[in-house]
Amino acid sequence: MLTIGYAAQTPKSPLAPWTFNRRELRPNDVAMDVLYCGVCHSDLHTARSDWGWAVHPVLPGHEIVGRVSAVGSAVSRYKIGDAVAVGCLVDACLSCDQCRKGEEQFCREGATETYNSKDRITGEMTYGGYSKHLVVREEFVLRVPDNLDLSRVAPLLCAGITTYSPLHTWNVVPGSRVGVIGLGGLGHMAVKLAVGLGAEVSVISRNRDKQADALALGAKRLLSSSDAQEMATAASSFDLIIDTVPVKHPLDPYLPLLDVDATLVLVGQLGPMDEQNTVPLIRGRRRVAGSPIGGIRETQQLLDLCAEKNILPECEMIRMDQINEAFERMERADVRYRFVIDMSTLQAPQGR
Structure with missing residues (x-):
């Protein structure tokens, strides 16, 4: 399938229109017309190869909302016209212990990410949602509940699940005391979701x-x-703290805020952290943990919760041709709180 997207051809080049081919439908594939795509900090870092492992051209986008346009012969869960979503994963082995538990993000054979990852069958690089069309294995397609505003769903597929997964894993329930460090794209979702769970x-x-x-x-x-006085007064007052800060920073100011057996979960910074004092950890049997995205089952659970509680991210809609400006604004933290691309502003190539 001939389609068009916005890709970075090199780490130093801006994103620009790029025509390419999506694979033909396999029996278990779903094809979708992309309606909206969220903009994540990971998109910027990968396009610029900030982490060192990008393979160019990079066509980002892993917060994807669209409608089914075609299905393979073996597809049973979706039909043409269904509102669907795709997050950070598009494939995994589905047979290892982690996949069987619904934790495809920890696939022992390595999950296939939505972009800048190798297709499990052909070895070709995957390309993401900054494009007009997408083809995805059925098991990695998510159902969007009818009452959710499609234009605001996209950030739930990364920012939403990244913050919901630790809330779910560490059993946040009504009355739980939750702290959220930072109030950006991740932080504002952590607040909304924790409040929705009654914390x-x-x-x-x-x-x-x-x-x-x-x-x-x-x-x-x-x-x-x-x-200092306010922090001292708040000592031992949290069951869970979600740290969304995306840069190297000290944890020492925050560890005394945890109650006995409580946990601080890192979801923002990917890389080195400042040296840490272990005294608060040992004296309070406190923990520091990390958490990535959730699996497909947990992500569907998130979408269903958001539909039930009417939880949606705060979004600023942009055109596809504004993506490079959006990247620059993200670096300045000049967005409240997530960019979403209206993919109708990207024209399909001739001959599709």
Whole structure:
């Protein structure tokens, strides 16, 4: 299938229109017309090869919402016209212990990511949702509940599941005390989801500039990490802290906030962290953990929860040709809180 997308041909080149071919449908494949695609920091880092492993051309996008346009002969879960979504994964072995548990993100053979990853059958590189069309294995397609606004669903497929998974894994229930460090794309979803689960939520930030936003999103308070007295008063007051900060930073200010047996979960920074003092960990039997995205089952659970509780991200809609400007604004944290591309602004190639 001939289609068009926006790709970076080299780490230093801007994203620009690129015509390429999607694979023909396999029996277990679903084809979809892409309606909306979220913009993630991972897209920017991969396009620029900031992590060192990108294979160019890179066509990003792993927060994808669309409608089914065709199905393979063996597909049973979806039909033409269904509203569907695709997140960070498009394939896995589905036979290892982790896949059998619904944790495809931990596939022992290595999951196939939506872009910049090798197709399990052909070895060709995958290309993401900054494109007009997508072809995905049926088991990795998600159902979008009817009452969700399709234009705002996309960020749930990465920012949403990245923050929901630790809430689910660490058993957040009504009355749980949850802290969220940082109030950006990930942080605002963590607040909304934790509030939706009935938790008592506090945003932890260096200053009070985002206090009004935190309260509007449902947090009970904003805790200033630069206020020593306030931090001391909040000692041992959290069951779970989700750290969404995407750069190297110290954990020492936050560990005393955890109660006994409580956990701080890293979901933002991928790479080195500052040296850490183990005293608060040992004295309080506290833990520091990491968490990536969730599996397909958990992601569907997230979408269903969002439909039930009417939880959606705060989005700014952009045209496809605004993507390079959006990347620059993301680097300045100039977005509240996620960009979403209206893919109708990308024209299909002639002859499709």
